[in-house]
Amino acid sequence: MKINLLFILLFSSSLLNAQIQKGAIFIGGDFSVNGNKATTTNPNNYPAKNTALWISPSIGWVVKENIVVGGNLLLSYFQNEQQPTVTFNKGNRIGGGIWMRKYLPLGKSFYLFGNAGLSVQSIYNKYTIVQQPYYSREKGYTVNAALTPGLSYQIKKSLFLELALNNLISLGFERKNMEEQNQNGTVYKGTNESYNLATSLGGGIPLQIGMRWIIGKY
Secondary structure, three states, X not given: OXXXXXXXXXOOOOOEOOEOOOOOEEEEEEEEEEEEEEOOOOOOOOOEEEEEEEEEEEXXXXXXXXXXXXXXXXXXEEEEEEOOOOEEEEEEXXXXXEEEEEEEEEEOXXXXXXXXXXXXXXXXXXXXXXXXXXXXXXXXXXXXXXXXXXXXXXXXOOEXXXXXXXXXXXXXXXXXXXXXXXXXXXXXXXXXXXXXXXXXXXXXXXXXXXXXXXXXXX
């Protein structure tokens, strides 16, 4: 079974002359859940069960006409189970971010927009083999910055359809403290630092579709 859910709800207190007015409030969020369970009589394949959850509620304020500034929480969790040795791989990420979005009216209900965001998350991962003393564990944090441009179309007064080029440019840094115990009971410790600079230009460009609701004040 696999379920993918994504919703983004943005609300504001005013809309006038195709401009998003100062003082409006945007509230929204992203949500996704994935899961699968596999069983088989093939002795070369083993039963497995995987689950993953990701939630990111957000809120923003229009600080200037067509400019929105806000923040969001970032919460994710996953767990993978594999037989016959009964291994568990689970982890979570908890953090938050700040973002700014600029809308540029093009006329005839179209807008261009650019979204810049900065986020920080804690990292926790643990891999365990139940029948053995072996485990490995990671703790740390990650910092990411991204620029996402897109196009928005006003279907109705309060309903917008948006197409975004996900993470046109992204920059990230990650640091993890690692601990591992082998089957003999010996514990090893270490650290791992990594960084990335990436662009989504080129083949296989990831596009993201979302809806925006802007509710006027009555």
